[in-house]
Amino acid sequence: MNWLDTILQGVLLGGLYALFAAGLSLVFGIMRLVNLAHGDLIVLAAFLILVLVTALGLNPFLAALVAAPLMFAIGWGLQYFLLNRTLGKDILPPLLVTFGLSIVIQNGLLEGFSADSRRVVAGSLESASVNLGPVTAGVMPLMTFFSAVAVIVGLNQMIYRTSVGRAFRATSDDPVTAGLMGIRPQRIFALATGLAMVVVTIAALYLGTRANFDPTSGPSRLIYAFEAVIIGGLGSLWGTLAGGIILGLAQTVGAAINPEWQILSGHLAFLAVLLFKPRGLFPRAVD
Amino acid sequence: MALLETRGLTASYGDFQALFGVDITVGAGETIAIIGANGAGKTTLMRSIAGVLSNQAASILYRDEPIGALQAPDIVARGIAMVPEGRKLFPSLTVEENLLVGRYGRRTDGPWHLDSVYGLFPVLKERRNTPSTALSGGQQQMVAIGRALMSNPELLLCDEISLGLAPVIVRDIYAAFPRIRETGASIVIVEQDIAQALKVADRVYCMMEGRVTLSGRSADLTRDAIHTAYFGADPGAEHHELA
Ligand SMILES: Nc1ncnc2c1ncn2[C@@H]1O[C@H](COP(=O)(O)OP(=O)(O)OP(=O)(O)O)[C@@H](O)[C@H]1O
Ligand SMILES: [Mg+2]
Numbered sequence: 001m002n003w004l005d006t007i008l009q010g011v012l013l014g015g016l017y018a019l020f021a022a023g024l025s026l027v028f029g030i031m032r033l034v035n036l037a038h039g040d041l042i043v044l045a046a047f048l049i050l051v052l053v054t055a056l057g058l059n060p061f062l063a064a065l066v067a068a069p070l071m072f073a074i075g076w077g078l079q080y081f082l083l084n085r086t087l088g089k090d091i092l093p094p095l096l097v098t099f100g101l102s103i104v105i106q107n108g109l110l111e112g113f114s115a116d117s118r119r120v121v122a123g124s125l126e127s128a129s130v131n132l133g134p135v136t137a138g139v140m141p142l143m144t145f146f147s148a149v150a151v152i153v154g155l156n157q158m159i160y161r162t163s164v165g166r167a168f169r170a171t172s173d174d175p176v177t178a179g180l181m182g183i184r185p186q187r188i189f190a191l192a193t194g195l196a197m198v199v200v201t202i203a204a205l206y207l208g209t210r211a212n213f214d215p216t217s218g219p220s221r222l223i224y225a226f227e228a229v230i231i232g233g234l235g236s237l238w239g240t241l242a243g244g245i246i247l248g249l250a251q252t253v254g255a256a257i258n259p260e261w262q263i264l265s266g267h268l269a270f271l272a273v274l275l276f277k278p279r280g281l282f283p284r285a286v287d
Numbered sequence: 288m289a290l291l292e293t294r295g296l297t298a299s300y301g302d303f304q305a306l307f308g309v310d311i312t313v314g315a316g317e318t319i320a321i322i323g324a325n326g327a328g329k330t331t332l333m334r335s336i337a338g339v340l341s342n343q344a345a346s347i348l349y350r351d352e353p354i355g356a357l358q359a360p361d362i363v364a365r366g367i368a369m370v371p372e373g374r375k376l377f378p379s380l381t382v383e384e385n386l387l388v389g390r391y392g393r394r395t396d397g398p399w400h401l402d403s404v405y406g407l408f409p410v411l412k413e414r415r416n417t418p419s420t421a422l423s424g425g426q427q428q429m430v431a432i433g434r435a436l437m438s439n440p441e442l443l444l445c446d447e448i449s450l451g452l453a454p455v456i457v458r459d460i461y462a463a464f465p466r467i468r469e470t471g472a473s474i475v476i477v478e479q480d481i482a483q484a485l486k487v488a489d490r491v492y493c494m495m496e497g498r499v500t501l502s503g504r505s506a507d508l509t510r511d512a513i514h515t516a517y518f519g520a521d522p523g524a525e526h527h528e529l530a
Pocket of ligand 1: 372
């Protein structure tokens with residue numbers, strides 16, 4: 001067993017988990033909304049990519065490019081017309097509604113695509129690898145990881161460097177006062193969920209090309225996403241990347257010791273962080 | 288023509304009625320003060336005008352157009368900005384970001400932009416990259432005023448800008464008002480400090496229990512008249528001292 005290799009694989013796997021989690025983290029950071037259908041939305045996007053690949057013969061990357069604006073529109077509409085109505089002092093309504101949405105998406109996908117597990121074929125890229133001195137890394141895992149970094153850099157640039165990003169943070173602080181500045185919180189929330197769905201599409205691209213998925217795959221992606229967000233600290237996107245990496249590392253190291261321990265050791269790492277740093281590793285200063 | 292006019296404005300929080308038919312007018316370029324005891328309804332009046340509380344469309348007229356039913360972002364877009372009670376800065380934004388966010392809903396060119404706001408309150412320029420939470424109360428109030436100015440409003444609503452601040456600081460902040468008036472903006476200030484209100488305003492409205500009980504030019508109002516309008520005519524009121 002090559003430990004260096006194990007660690008590299010763990011870090012790269014963490015990129016996938018960070019992609020699962022980034023949209024969840026963004027939405028939570030801006031509107032304190034926990035979207036229990038997040039994992040199912042990833043799977044929905046994966047099926048969308050699959051349809052575009054099989055029906056139109058598109059390359060999966062091109063298919064994701066086509067799917068992204070569609071998913072943005074779905075996210076925008078979902079937030080504006082449905083989820084905005086659930087936001088308020090009570091945290092229960094958004095949980096119940098997104099839980100219901102999760103079931104609706106799963107059953108809708110079962111109806112349309114059956115329970116068979118699927119995969120998006122990425123051709124020769126799937127098995128391509130690069131030699132990095134003592135270790136080799138798959139091209140797809142590397143692309144996943146760098147996509148995660150790019151997504152997080154991009155979202156951070158937007159949040160901290162643009163006028164819309166200031167509006168995101170102002171709305172998150174105080175929606176009523178944000179309204180006095182001319183910001184429409186309902187639209188800001190819709191935009192945030194739309195962006196989260198673009199990230200979800202990127203996550204779906206790598207989920208679909210790297211592993212099998214079926215209509216019921218969503219909830220377990222949601223768990224990984226949750227764990228990454230909480231390990232990293234609520235509201236911090238870099239923390240979410242770190243959280244994803246810690247989760248990925250724990251899983252691959254666990255699996256290297258005993259293949260049956262993969263999933264368990266991820267959850268144990270999560271519990272350990274929760275025990276010693278309940279606010280996560282990089283909590284946001286203001287909450 | 289009045290810039291702003293309220294006509295029989297009412298407002299309620301659930302079953303509790305806070306305003307009972309308030310009529311005020313604000314002329315172009317005029318500064319008016321609204322005074323009144325705690326709970327008189329001053330903030331409710333400001334929040335109604337600013338669109339935070341929704342009203343009958345015709346109960347608030349701005350440039351003779353009914354705006355009572357509009358939401359806050361539509362009100363800002365028309366040129367009414369508010370400095371809310373308690374400053375309400377955005378804690379996760381720096382001083383400069385707080386100022387910039389004031390332009391979000393109205394990017395009109397005018398006298399106010401980052402440089403001129405820093406000219407008005409030079410200390411803010413030194414602290415431009417500080418989190419707004421790290422400022423003193425007076426500096427925070429300056430940010431709140433600057434943030435409202437960034438939309439180049441024609442009407443500026445200021446709710447209790449001297450609340451909780453030391454007198455010297457209040458004086459510094461009010462020193463900025465002549466320069467705001469020079470730009471031609473109308474100003475409505477809510478002020479508990481009656482002496483301060485009379486000094487800065489052309490006209491004063493005094494409110495009690497959701498109604499206007501007295502109004503007039505600052506120079507014409509007598510201490511006794513204000514006293515009665517402020518506290519009502521009950522005998523116990525004599526024990527209150529006016530500032
Ligand atoms: N959110 C609210 N819910 C219920 N009642 C409210 C609310 N806000 C204000 N009130 C009530 O409405 C009345 C007017 O309040 P308002 O804040 O407008 O008074 P004010 O003149 O601004 O007082 P202060 O000088 O204390 O700021 C008060 O009786 C107050 O208790
Ligand atoms: Mg008040």
